[in-house]
Amino acid sequence: MAAQEETFQKLGVITLAISTDSVYSHKVFAETSPSARTIHYPLLSDRSHSISYQYGVLRAELGIAYRATFIISPNHKVQYASLYPPEVGRNVSEIIRVIQGLIYEETTGLGVPAYWKPGMTGILKDFKFVGKV
Amino acid sequence: MIYPTQHAPDFEAEAYQNGKKVTIRLKDFQNQRVLLFFYASDFTFV
Numbered sequence: 350m351a352a353q354e355e356t357f358q359k360l361g362v363i364t365l366a367i368s369t370d371s372v373y374s375h376k377v378f379a380e381t382s383p384s385a386r387t388i389h390y391p392l393l394s395d396r397s398h399s400i401s402y403q404y405g406v407l408r409a410e411l412g413i414a415y416r417a418t419f420i421i422s423p424n425h426k427v428q429y430a431s432l433y434p435p436e437v438g439r440n441v442s443e444i445i446r447v448i449q450g451l452i453y454e455e456t457t458g459l460g461v462p463a464y465w466k467p468g469m470t471g472i473l474k475d476f477k478f479v480g481k482v
Numbered sequence: 483m484i485y486p487t488q489h490a491p492d493f494e495a496e497a498y499q500n501g502k503k504v505t506i507r508l509k510d511f512q513n514q515r516v517l518l519f520f521y522a523s524d525f526t527f528v
Contacts (some may be wrong), residue, residue: 365506389500416517419516
């Protein structure tokens with residue numbers, strides 16, 4: 350995420366990172382970790398676990414959150430939600446693709462097919478095209 | 483878990499940003515798309 354902060358900014362997206370660590374831990378992390386040192390987005394502290402619980406991503410037995418990602422629309426509806434296995438890191442380029450797809454659908458009204466990337470055309474969603482594309 | 487099309491619950495949290503301790507509320511970002519990502523712990527891979 351840190352390496353793609355500028356990409357998210359260009360897409361008009363506010364990035365919020367959150368863990369159950371304290372703000373004191375966040376401070377030292379941000380000051381010492383080579384990747385975290387470059388971050389400008391806020392590191393939120395969910396020390397009471399209430400936000401992780403509310404979003405349904407708390408691992409209560411460990412007191413930590415799953416590696417969960419949410420894209421929230423400008424009117425604050427969830428548009429995308431994912432959980433990764435704890436053992437595997439995120440594919441940030443897929444999250445960027447989903448945001449690009451959401452923006453493309455909003456501006457063109459076209460459907461966004463599998464493996465779509467910016468520059469590719471979308472799909473007409475009218476019922477008369479069902480079975481023809 | 484909150485699913486697509488469901489309302490994103492509002493929240494308020496202390497945060498660290500650019501050397502400062504700040505308070506972040508989801509509702510401060512009305513009319514902006516938000517990427518909210520949870521991670522397990524500081525000092526681990528995100």
